[in-house]
Amino acid sequence: MDLGLKDKLALITASSGGIGFEIAQALAREGTHIIINGRNQSSVDIAIQTIKKQQPDAVLHPLVADNGTALGTQETITNFPDVDILVNNLGVYEFVGFFEETDGDWLRLFEINILSGVRLSRHYLRRMLDKKWGRVLFISSEQAVNPWLRIPHYIATKAMQLSIARSLADLTKGSAVTVNAVLPGTARSDGVKKLVRKLYPTMSPEEAERQFLTDNRRKHSPDDLLDPREIASLAVFLCSTTAASTNGASYRADGNVIAA
Template identity: 50%
Template sequence: MDLKLQNKTVLVTASTGGIGLEIARSFAREGATVIINGRTEDSVAQATAQLRADLPEAKLLPLAADNGTAEGGARTIAEYPDVDILVNNLGIYENHDVFTLTDEDWQRIFDVNIQSGVRLSRHYLPGMIARNTGRVLFISSEAALTAAADMAPYSATKLMQLSISRSLAERTHGTNVTVNSLLPGSTLTPGVQELVKKVFPDDEFAVGERRFMAENRPTSIIGRLIRPQEIADFAVFICSGLAGAINGAALRVDGGIYRSAV
């Protein structure tokens, strides 16, 4: 299937690891030029080398910038003034006691999870609309719909992304530009893998994974952690030339964790 991504330039924020790296890999596999973004030149170089080892012909561009800051966002825009596709993947996932969180804690998480995507979308989306082509995708989370007591700032910001995404989509009325959000469920990132091993040190990982899901994510229909590539492939389709009718949507890839008929 041709996703019509040849000659497209894609910026995936926080793409040196986890879901972001897999999204970058899927875009590169489809022939897009992918801007690999991390906070340091070393992390960008390592991720780029990893991708090139798997995809020698991949078209990759480096971007060392902390998009969780205004300075980092300005650097991103200065280095790459125009892109065809923007994937706002940058985000902080942390557990906190909501009663001990300070104003500064809330502000830091807000700056990274919200302001990073707002700044970049504010810059890139008007150009897409003027050119009558483009895609913006916010990587949210099923936590936006299933708020947890120990993830109040994370859940709140992920829910806010859904509203921002929809508001921006309204500005694309009548164009070939789309803005959507994607809500992954519990995913097998390196950090989650280490957590499962720590909680169930005496089990083989496959057994520990099933126990973790049964005890901590009992509503999951698939009963396993989602693989990053599964998230990535869907993200790339949403941003492809075949998905022009998907706009203003909040799309769940959560394995059925969120119990809803719609």
């Protein structure tokens, strides 16, 4: 199937690793030109080299910028004033109980998880509307509607992404621009694997993953962490011309964690 993504330019924030990297790699397979973003040159270079090994003809642009800051988003916009596809993937989390979370913790996650997408969307969405075509995608989380007990500040930002995506979709009337959100379950990304090892240092990786899910999820949870490539496949479809009628929607890729 031709997804109509050849030669489109896509910016995926935090795409040097994790789900963002898998989305970048999957879009590159469709002939999309990709802006690989990370906070340091080394991670960006490694990501580009990894994709190039599998896809020598991939068109990849490096972008070293911290989009969790106002300065970083301005650097991104200055270097790449126009894109066809924006995937707001940047997000951080931490296991801190509600009573231990400080105002600073809340503000820091709001700055990174919310304002990064708001600032970039404010710039790129307007240009997409002028061109009458574009895709904006927010990578949220199933926790937005199925919250854990241990990370309320992170969950709040993920829920807010859904309402932002829905609101922005209302601005796209009369164009072929869409704004959607994806709700991934807990995937086997580098960040999650590092967290699991930290929480269960004496267990094997397989045992630690299952214990992590047992301790933190509800009865509908899958037995294993999800494959990030499956989440990337959904993201690619939502970025494609094939998904033109999908707008203002929140799509689950959660492995049946959400019991509704």
